[in-house]
Amino acid sequence: MLDRDGSFRPDAWRHLADDEAPAAGEAVTVSFKRWQAEPERWSDRTGPLGLRLPNDVPPAAFGPAATRFALIALNFPRFIDGRAYSQARLLRGRFGFKGELRAAGNVLRDQLLFMVRCGFDSFEVDADRARAEDWPQAFREFEQFYQPAADRGEPILRQRLRSWPTAAE
Amino acid sequence: MLALYRYDEFDRKFLEGRVAQYRDQVRRRLAGQLSEDEFRSLRLMNGLYLQLHAYMLRISIPYGTLSSAKLRGLAEVARRWDQGYGHFTTRQNIQFNWIRLEDTPDILAHLATVELHGIQTSGNSFRNITTDPFAGVASDEIEDPRPYCEIVRQWAALHPEFSFLPRKFKIAISAAGEDRAAVMIHDLGLYLRRNDQGEIGFTVAVGGGLGRTPILAQTVRDFVPRRDVLAYITACLRVYNQYGRRDNLFKSRIKILVQSLGIEKYRQEVETEFAAMGDEREALALPDEAVAAMQAQFAPPAYADAAGDKAALLAAIAAEPEFARWVERNIRPHKQPGYSIVVISLKPPGRPTGDCSATQMNAIADLADAVSAGEIRVTHDQNLVLPYVRQGALYDLWLRLGAAGLATPNIGLASDIICCPGLDYCSLAAARSIPIAQALAMHLAKREAEIGPLQIKISGCINACGHHHVGHIGILGLEKNGAESYQITVGGSDNAQAALGGIVGPAVAAHEVTATVDRLIDAYLRLRHEGEQFPDTYRRVGLAPFKEAHFVAR
Numbered sequence: 001m002l003d004r005d006g007s008f009r010p011d012a013w014r015h016l017a018d019d020e021a022p023a024a025g026e027a028v029t030v031s032f033k034r035w036q037a038e039p040e041r042w043s044d045r046t047g048p049l050g051l052r053l054p055n056d057v058p059p060a061a062f063g064p065a066a067t068r069f070a071l072i073a074l075n076f077p078r079f080i081d082g083r084a085y086s087q088a089r090l091l092r093g094r095f096g097f098k099g100e101l102r103a104a105g106n107v108l109r110d111q112l113l114f115m116v117r118c119g120f121d122s123f124e125v126d127a128d129r130a131r132a133e134d135w136p137q138a139f140r141e142f143e144q145f146y147q148p149a150a151d152r153g154e155p156i157l158r159q160r161l162r163s164w165p166t167a168a169e
Numbered sequence: 170m171l172a173l174y175r176y177d178e179f180d181r182k183f184l185e186g187r188v189a190q191y192r193d194q195v196r197r198r199l200a201g202q203l204s205e206d207e208f209r210s211l212r213l214m215n216g217l218y219l220q221l222h223a224y225m226l227r228i229s230i231p232y233g234t235l236s237s238a239k240l241r242g243l244a245e246v247a248r249r250w251d252q253g254y255g256h257f258t259t260r261q262n263i264q265f266n267w268i269r270l271e272d273t274p275d276i277l278a279h280l281a282t283v284e285l286h287g288i289q290t291s292g293n294s295f296r297n298i299t300t301d302p303f304a305g306v307a308s309d310e311i312e313d314p315r316p317y318c319e320i321v322r323q324w325a326a327l328h329p330e331f332s333f334l335p336r337k338f339k340i341a342i343s344a345a346g347e348d349r350a351a352v353m354i355h356d357l358g359l360y361l362r363r364n365d366q367g368e369i370g371f372t373v374a375v376g377g378g379l380g381r382t383p384i385l386a387q388t389v390r391d392f393v394p395r396r397d398v399l400a401y402i403t404a405c406l407r408v409y410n411q412y413g414r415r416d417n418l419f420k421s422r423i424k425i426l427v428q429s430l431g432i433e434k435y436r437q438e439v440e441t442e443f444a445a446m447g448d449e450r451e452a453l454a455l456p457d458e459a460v461a462a463m464q465a466q467f468a469p470p471a472y473a474d475a476a477g478d479k480a481a482l483l484a485a486i487a488a489e490p491e492f493a494r495w496v497e498r499n500i501r502p503h504k505q506p507g508y509s510i511v512v513i514s515l516k517p518p519g520r521p522t523g524d525c526s527a528t529q530m531n532a533i534a535d536l537a538d539a540v541s542a543g544e545i546r547v548t549h550d551q552n553l554v555l556p557y558v559r560q561g562a563l564y565d566l567w568l569r570l571g572a573a574g575l576a577t578p579n580i581g582l583a584s585d586i587i588c589c590p591g592l593d594y595c596s597l598a599a600a601r602s603i604p605i606a607q608a609l610a611m612h613l614a615k616r617e618a619e620i621g622p623l624q625i626k627i628s629g630c631i632n633a634c635g636h637h638h639v640g641h642i643g644i645l646g647l648e649k650n651g652a653e654s655y656q657i658t659v660g661g662s663d664n665a666q667a668a669l670g671g672i673v674g675p676a677v678a679a680h681e682v683t684a685t686v687d688r689l690i691d692a693y694l695r696l697r698h699e700g701e702q703f704p705d706t707y708r709r710v711g712l713a714p715f716k717e718a719h720f721v722a723r
Contacts, residue, residue: 082333086410089330093449110211117329133202142186146323148452156179
């Protein structure tokens with residue numbers, strides 16, 4: 001597990017298969033399919049609950065339920081499949097999800113910064129490779145960005161209003 | 170002072186960051202840390218393709234506007250790292266065809282010093298924003314569209330949500346009565362409009378594109394106030410990013426999504442998203458001051474009182490028929506009295522279309538400094554433009570262009586052909602296109618005065634980089650049983666009355682193309698009424714007479 005602050009840590013969550021039972025109080029994630037089948041069962045349970053959301057579930061349909069979860073893992077089946085970026089933006093910006101947003105699947109170094117900017121907190125990566133290739137450096141490759149996103153700062157266009165001449169000089 | 174966008178400290182740091190990031194990516198690839206598959210998408214996001222013989226590097230020329238310093242920077246790349254020339258493209262970009270991977274970080278570092286880059290000139294994200302090459306100087310425009318192009322460019326640069334779209338995404342903006350940006354064949358097109366209250370906004374059209382499924386864009390909304398235009402585009406993209414197909418490369422452009430949902434359903438999705446944006450719409454809003462600040466960057470150069478130039482120009486025209494011919498064909502009306510827009514042809518018959526040598530680039534940069542406020546434009550039909558030339562300077566300019574081999578008087582005529590690189594360079598091509606264009610141009614140059622305005626467009630495969638579908642005469646290279654052959658269409662058009670051409674008959678062999686096109690032109694000349702161009706005649710008479718001409722030709 002790689003964190004957005006650049007640190008590596010063991011995964012504190014157990015990812016349940018659909019026929020696996022959770023232990024009492026244990027932090028677990030369940031598949032979207034399993035949660036959808038009996039949402040009450042999971043909301044009644046004590047212990048942190050996470051959800052693994054496939055990237056073809058429209059956030060508009062699922063979004064209002066997002067705040068029930070402590071963690072949502074979004075999936076990148078292949079790194080070129082960018083649907084989860086939009087899911088992340090909407091879960092964060094539209095549906096007020098404040099829990100841990102995790103990138104799972106084909107997560108590569110050069111996508112990390114895009115992911116952070118869309119609101120991801122943690123990344124399921126091959127820790128050995130990520131350490132060897134200094135993936136945490138990827139978070140620091142740019143300090144500022146042009147467009148507003150889920151991360152810090154106002155967009156550069158607004159910042160510039162303070163410094164640009166407003167008439168031809 | 171230059172009348173175009175100048176980088177500030179942020180832009181410079183951003184680009185330096187990008188160059189350093191890319192340098193590290195190349196290092197990791199050469200060290201074996203990145204697989205070719207992983208590196209591929211990274212190099213493509215910097216415009217680096219692997220072609221038939223070498224790497225090709227495509228450099229972005231935002232909305233086709235260059236300063237003389239940028240053009241000299243490009244000349245330097247051609248001279249130092251390529252074979253001494255570059256190729257201007259239909260996206261108003263430039264490509265270098267003989268590049269070594271190891272050199273690319275240095276090339277991009279060099280280009281960064283003149284505020285150029287290869288960001289997003291390939292890959293499944295926003296491509297170069299294109300516009301009217303006569304922006305800011307055209308007499309028929311509402312406002313200069315380039316401040317909006319630059320705003321959209323910045324918003325799109327390394328966009329965190331939309332860098333892994335289902336497929337590439339091309340945006341064009343037009344602000345004039347005549348659409349000189351081929352907006353209708355873009356994934357997303359913006360037509361700048363003024364509404365009844367006098368406010369500026371945009372008609373947003375989505376889902377145009379060529380390739381194997383040519384479709385013209387459809388209107389999503391008639392008028393989006395400029396304040397909301399970035400938010401509205403975000404909504405358009407977000408719907409596409411979620412619902413666009415990813416299972417089939419050939420069905421992944423937004424045009425296929427719009428076709429399968431239908432424009433009404435797509436519009437409804439976009440409007441629902443747009444209505445729900447709330448805070449995000451505010452964060453993306455363009456206040457009037459932001460637009461004014463950007464417009465100030467594009468303030469026109471100080472014009473001289475050049476009303477008296479006309480007399481000298483008329484005298485030169487009367488004295489020198491060749492100059493008169495060049496003026497008639499390569500000069501376009503300027504909104505400032507006494508000034509002209511000069512189009513420099515990169516189509517001397519017999520030469521590869523759109524190619525320009527380092528020597529020529531430097532010569533054009535010098536001329537731009539001398540007579541055009543240091544500014545040059547690239548057109549989507551692969552020519553260059555000097556946008557601010559006093560009429561009194563035209564004769565001397567013509568002489569100097571002639572000395573550099575750049576005074577071909579054929580703009581808009583039969584030998585001013587759009588042509589992709591084809592099988593001579595491109596790994597996707599099915600057939601050669603450059604030799605076809607060369608043969609046609611050599612032949613048609615002799616009769617182009619009689620023919621008048623005519624757009625011939627040639628693509629070497631169905632990806633349609635040469636825009637053949639919207640050519641008055643379109644030529645598509647195919648591979649049939651191991652031999653190159655060419656399918657011909659007629660009646661296409663890429664302006665505001667955009668239309669896709671009709672297929673005239675079975676594909677012909679390479680050696681038959683010129684004769685076939687000749688017969689199609691004969692038919693057009695026979696059928697046309699006074700004042701008609703090819704698409705007008707085609708609309709009136711239909712495909713049948715051209716089918717017949719094609720058949721006779723065989």
